[in-house]
Amino acid sequence: MSDAPLLEVENLQKSFGGITAVDGVSFELEAGKVTGLIGPNGAGKTTTFNLVSGFYKPDAGTIRFKGTDTQTLMRPAPVEQGVWASASAGFLGLIGAASGRVTYGVSPDVLAGGAVAGAAVGVGLYVGQNAINNRRGAYKHSRPFRLARQGMVRTFQITRELTEMTVLENLLLAPPDQTGEGPLNAIVRRGTIAEEEAQFRERAEEIIELLELDHLRDEEAGNLSGGQRKLLELGRVLMLDPDLVMLDEPVAGVNPALTDRIMEAITSMRDEGYGFCIVEHEMDVIMSLSDKIIAMAEGQKMAEGPPEEVQQDEQVLESYLGG
């Protein structure tokens, strides 16, 4: 890997109607470090998360993950492009054949000719629009799953559990590239799938134990309390083994004892080389956990630096205490 920072954000901007939620923010995150993102409500922290993780399209600015622009990372893979191109070809081929028939009547030559012409136009259209979109600066992808596969995973401030699935199922969903995720494999490769499932289950049991959710293993996630949901969401991320973990208020509603455990877990993972970016309002937690703090207010970065420094920053004090 190059020695580029884990994540580089440059001049990020996003507005919703009249509100500029993120207004020219730049920062860097490093592997093996915990970065705290703080700021009053409405400062734009969650929006920043959504932009970085690809859920929102930025109005301006660039985001580089492990040295590569996330827009490049989110581009459709060649296989996907192939699917789209052939779908486009098939569809226009059908139209071509049909219009050939309408114009010249039914004959195999006309139908085949129309189909081939239509298919060619279909492929051309797809390739053309792709080329134009890729060249046009304004065009943005929003395909978060591509970033997650590259190792950037986030949680949601308002937790999103799969409420009708059990805690265990929530965790088992997460591992990438499961053999059984292909419908055909589910029928023909049951042995492999069973072995994999056993491994994932073992890992899931470890996480369940770490997060003290043992007694809730087979409970539907919809029946969990707010704090327990936060834990489950954290657990799901841990199943993925990502490089960069972005947590949006991970300990809101979690009891103090468990908060300590989560902090321990985060610290030890950081020491293993994972990078973290954490939004949190609990000042004790975030200050003791973080290697670096970024303070935001009204969509802009107000201060950045080691926790002790930022804690002394007048602006920050004012916006949190006086604002």
Place this chain on the structure above:
Amino acid sequence: MAVVSDVIISLGVLATFYGLLALGMNIKYGFTGLLDFGHVGFYLVGAYTAALLVIEPDAGGPDTVYVVGLDLPWIVAVLVATVLAGVVGVFVALPTLRLREDYLAITVLGIAAIFQRIVQAESWLVNGPDALRGYTPPLIDLFPVTGGSPVGAAVMAVAGGAIWAGSTWALGRAMELEFDAGTGPGVTVAGRLHAVVTFGTDRLIGFENYRGGALVAGAIAAVVGGVLSFAAQDGFLAWAVVVSVFTWLVAFVWLTRYSSGFDAVDYLTTFALGAAYMGALAPMFFLETFQLWVPLTGLAFAVVIGVTVYLYSNWQRFAARPFGYGLFTGLWFGFIWYIPLQILSDVAAANWPSVASSIFGNVVWVLSLSGDVPEIGYPRFKLFLFGTLLLVALYLSELTIDSPFGRVLRAIRNDERVVNSLGKDPFMYKIMSMAIGSALAGLAGALAAMHFQVLVFTMFAPRVTFIALLMLFLGGVGNNRAMVVGAFLFWAFQTATTQLSGFVAPGLRENIQAFRFVVMGVLFLLLLYYRPQGLMGERAAAEAGSE
């Protein structure tokens, strides 16, 4: 009065391919949350594809016009129809899946309507707006079969053997469940029956391997049935009786499982309810005088009300076993129609031979006795064929849904943003779900083409989608096996109302036929209100509850 086992057979045929249709809907809506109001479109694609593949080339006559006729075997046609419907499903999904749920529903409804319009208006394609006909279902020339012939022997060997294996398995399964309950098979009636129907091999193989034992028993039964049927018509008949009686016995064993905990009052209550419903609904045509007719029907209504009030005031009795109550009331209702009602007028006329032949014909359901000689007709073969396909499709669907793939689908139904944040592309999974669900609809369509032997655009109205949805909600959203139950219940209701309307004056009949949709609507509303998860509920939940 009559032999009505044929009615049940045709009800079964309808339930099998509608079960497949509902199964496809369940993959889309039940597991993935894609509300596909255009499901019928893929059923249409499957049906017309299969028909065009098997039909002979258009001779150029003035009556029918269609684009191609490939004269291929049915097996190819069914496979191609299934795959093509799946591919069309992908094509429809690519643009529409980008839309939000409610818009998706409306758009696909529109696309299905376009399909329907095309087969209606494009007269060169499939003879629209008239019917496409002129093809024959597979192997129909062989039927009906009787004993004493190689074909009859082969049919009895295959079908009889399969039914035997299935029933033996069901018996073993019932006993295994008893094992779990701690009572053990011992020398219960079921245990003895199992020894007999496995021809004693269960002692050799060991009961634990009852699944394999069922196959062995089926194979033996196939040989015995084949030989007997080849030898003589009487052997054919005798073996059909044995097979039929065996299936009834297995049904009784299962019923005793469902009625465990029933006491005399429970049996009596369900019987009274079933019988009184039948009495109230089937006007007592056999009573010549109006003076008897009205009070007796009134009495039946009084019993219905009385039993309902009784159940209401003893609610815990009912609430302890609502499923058993519902099942038994329905069974009594059906049973009274199946046997006693069919012999009533003969009994009244003291026409005993006719009584005996009615009972015999209804019990020995494997054979059709409506002709001169007992035989296995095409409808029974069709039920066997469709039923086998349904079971295979069901098994494969269960495998697919129980896998990590099914887990992703259910996660998408819950919240696709989570799936997205975990590095899985929800769009691709939704496409696959649409492909599988549409392929199942295509399979159902191919079977429908085989069944009806004629296709008209009116058969593919949006109504069909909503019937599939009704079956889905009736059975249980997200429960594959419940789709078969839902389809069966729907067609049982349709059959029951058709049968009952047969008892009334022709003028009234039409009203009843129209009125039943109203009744169905009301029942559907009640179902959605009181049991939105369907009668059987989602399977995962059901299993967790039973553990």
